[in-house]
Amino acid sequence: MPLFPASVVIREVGLRDGLQSIETILPTPQKIEWIADAYAAGQREIEVGSFVPARLLPQLADTAELVAYAKTLPGLVVSVLVPNLKGAERAIESQADVLLVPLSASRAHSLANLRKTPDEVVAEVARIRAARDAAGSKTLIEGGIGTAFGCTIQGAVEPREVLRCMQALLDAGADRVSLADTVGYANPAAVRDLFEKARRIAGDRLWCGHFHDTRGLALANVYAALGTGIARFDATLAGIGGCPHAPGASGNASSEDLAFMLADMGIETGIDIERLLALRAKVAQWLVNETLHGTLWLAGLPKTFPARSIRTLTL
Amino acid sequence: MPLFPASVVIREVGLRDGLQSIETILPTPQKIEWIADAYAAGQREIEVGSFVPARLLPQLADTAELVAYAKTLPGLVVSVLVPNLKGAERAIESQADVLLVPLSASRAHSLANLRKTPDEVVAEVARIRAARDAAGSKTLIEGGIGTAFGCTIQGAVEPREVLRCMQALLDAGADRVSLADTVGYANPAAVRDLFEKARRIAGDRLWCGHFHDTRGLALANVYAALGTGIARFDATLAGIGGCPHAPGASGNASSEDLAFMLADMGIETGIDIERLLALRAKVAQWLVNETLHGTLWLAGLPKTFPARSIRTLTL
Numbered sequence: 001m002p003l004f005p006a007s008v009v010i011r012e013v014g015l016r017d018g019l020q021s022i023e024t025i026l027p028t029p030q031k032i033e034w035i036a037d038a039y040a041a042g043q044r045e046i047e048v049g050s051f052v053p054a055r056l057l058p059q060l061a062d063t064a065e066l067v068a069y070a071k072t073l074p075g076l077v078v079s080v081l082v083p084n085l086k087g088a089e090r091a092i093e094s095q096a097d098v099l100l101v102p103l104s105a106s107r108a109h110s111l112a113n114l115r116k117t118p119d120e121v122v123a124e125v126a127r128i129r130a131a132r133d134a135a136g137s138k139t140l141i142e143g144g145i146g147t148a149f150g151c152t153i154q155g156a157v158e159p160r161e162v163l164r165c166m167q168a169l170l171d172a173g174a175d176r177v178s179l180a181d182t183v184g185y186a187n188p189a190a191v192r193d194l195f196e197k198a199r200r201i202a203g204d205r206l207w208c209g210h211f212h213d214t215r216g217l218a219l220a221n222v223y224a225a226l227g228t229g230i231a232r233f234d235a236t237l238a239g240i241g242g243c244p245h246a247p248g249a250s251g252n253a254s255s256e257d258l259a260f261m262l263a264d265m266g267i268e269t270g271i272d273i274e275r276l277l278a279l280r281a282k283v284a285q286w287l288v289n290e291t292l293h294g295t296l297w298l299a300g301l302p303k304t305f306p307a308r309s310i311r312t313l314t315l
Numbered sequence: 316m317p318l319f320p321a322s323v324v325i326r327e328v329g330l331r332d333g334l335q336s337i338e339t340i341l342p343t344p345q346k347i348e349w350i351a352d353a354y355a356a357g358q359r360e361i362e363v364g365s366f367v368p369a370r371l372l373p374q375l376a377d378t379a380e381l382v383a384y385a386k387t388l389p390g391l392v393v394s395v396l397v398p399n400l401k402g403a404e405r406a407i408e409s410q411a412d413v414l415l416v417p418l419s420a421s422r423a424h425s426l427a428n429l430r431k432t433p434d435e436v437v438a439e440v441a442r443i444r445a446a447r448d449a450a451g452s453k454t455l456i457e458g459g460i461g462t463a464f465g466c467t468i469q470g471a472v473e474p475r476e477v478l479r480c481m482q483a484l485l486d487a488g489a490d491r492v493s494l495a496d497t498v499g500y501a502n503p504a505a506v507r508d509l510f511e512k513a514r515r516i517a518g519d520r521l522w523c524g525h526f527h528d529t530r531g532l533a534l535a536n537v538y539a540a541l542g543t544g545i546a547r548f549d550a551t552l553a554g555i556g557g558c559p560h561a562p563g564a565s566g567n568a569s570s571e572d573l574a575f576m577l578a579d580m581g582i583e584t585g586i587d588i589e590r591l592l593a594l595r596a597k598v599a600q601w602l603v604n605e606t607l608h609g610t611l612w613l614a615g616l617p618k619t620f621p622a623r624s625i626r627t628l629t630l
Binding site for chain 1: 319465466467470471498499500502503504505528529530531532534535537538539569572575576579580581609610611614617618619
């Protein structure tokens with residue numbers, strides 16, 4: 001029998017990875033309503049935005065306001081993405097619980113997307129760690145290694161290089177590291193292989209899996225990562241998103257489909273799926289001009305849900 | 316490391332499970348072109364139709380003609396579905412390589428779909444075996460156990476009952492047995508659990524997995540079954556299909572997405588994916604009024620394909 005985690009956290013990244021990739025700009029009150037409803041549906045980790053210059057991503061310019069609101073919700077872990085020290089200083093000031101620094105293991109993608117080499121990002125993480133410690137802040141630093149399974153610009157990304165970047169991030173002071181299939185190139189065998197190797201390097205500091213459904217494999221990849229003990233996954237409501245610097249990539253793992261898969265497997269997520277589907281319907285109205293993804297909203301929950309638990313199956 | 320089969324067969328069931336579930340009636344010459352192109356793309360097992368009364372499924376009335384054509388292609392394993400002894404006699408006469416007798420482990424689904432109880436289907440398989448042996452035929456008898464993971468009519472289907480039906484089919488003379496998630500209720504943990512138990516009963520006679528993508532889990536379920544040693548999966552080009560007697564069910568595993576996942580994992584399928592995508596484009600033109608599925612046709616193959624092989628990954 002495979003051993004799966006008894007419970008899994010789905011980190012909602014739709015407000016960041018989702019909204020930064022689409023045309024529609026959601027007004028702040030709608031974003032706050034989204035966060036409130038996600039919280040009411042049981043989601044306890046939300047990446048609410050990015051601390052990047054507003055001229056680059058105007059749709060995320062209200063991130064500080066969203067952190068302030070999200071911090072009022074008891075027990076909610078509030079994440080933000082930051083590309084550099086300046087963003088990290090704003091994140092620390094906002095008292096976000098987690099700041100995620102993206103690093104692209106693909107040098108070509110890193111230069112195109114972040115205008116830095118992977119090692120320059122590592123050096124920035126060391127500066128962020130120093131700033132965090134100097135401020136006496138409790139904000140955790142997560143190094144998010146993207147294009148970990150390949151890159152639309154460079155092509156192959158060697159696992160060896162991904163793991164080297166991971167070790168460097170930890171050495172530079174990242175509290176946690178995560179692996180992201182930024183452009184939808186992963187397959188479940190590659191996921192299993194890389195997450196097993198990453199576990200040997202990072203231990204419990206290996207934190208999160210981030211998969212895109214570009215070629216329909218997001219949930220298969222989650223299942224493969226689950227088997228290596230990963231218990232935290234990024235996902236976006238209605239699967240919105242993709243990387244604006246990775247042509248052809250589209251669609252994160254869908255939060256509601258992932259929540260269903262996990263719950264149906266008998267894994268606790270704390271999420272009320274009916275409520276999450278209601279939120280999806282609401283957000284779909286706000287994003288009426290966007291292409292949305294996912295299957296559960298259309299097919300509905302099975303008649304057997306949630307009575308069956310794999311743990312109780314016996315012959 | 317998980318052990319996967321070195322090679323996997325994708326049985327194309329689009330001409331049967333696909334075409335019986337949609338409105339468009341494909342003319343025989345187009346079906347023959349589909350079979351020829353699938354063969355040229357490397358597919359070596361095709362379910363070409365059903366031997367059922369033409370008044371019930373007029374779109375499959377040309378099955379005998381399709382078997383005759385398919386039998387001219389060297390090395391192609393030609394399957395047909397038969398609901399009863401009469402259909403089996405036609406299959407044997409046609410010299411099909413495999414005749415698949417569907418049995419629904421859900422009693423309610425069985426009565427609605429086949430107008431027989433599961434045990435009446437088992438008794439029919441015994442009669443089919445006797446007829447096959449009396450004819451000195453080499454046609455193999457496959458018992459396909461549907462609604463193995465639940466049913467839209469009845470709800471839960473106990474694994475115990477699925478396994479009882481499997482044993483009964485083998486006792487009645489089925490050469491092989493398969494498990495089908497007819498209505499898209501399976502999850503990868505349930506798949507792993509049931510296929511492991513089925514293996515203990517049927518050994519190498521456990522033949523094939525048949526998954527629907529109704530809730531986005533078809534490929535995750537294939538991956539779970541792979542881990543139990545299953546090396547043969549049903550799929551349909553463009554994911555067409557579903558069960559006409561199971562309201563809400565729609566979409567088989569897509570042949571092209573499945574072929575991609577397996578090949579990208581380093582598992583041999585014999586399929587030329589570019590050719591399969593070209594066939595998909597052709598069939599999509601024929602089925603222009605139908606809802607098609609799948610993701611690879613839209614996203615395209617990764618830049619890394621097929622250079623990466625998981626088998627060669629080392630740290």
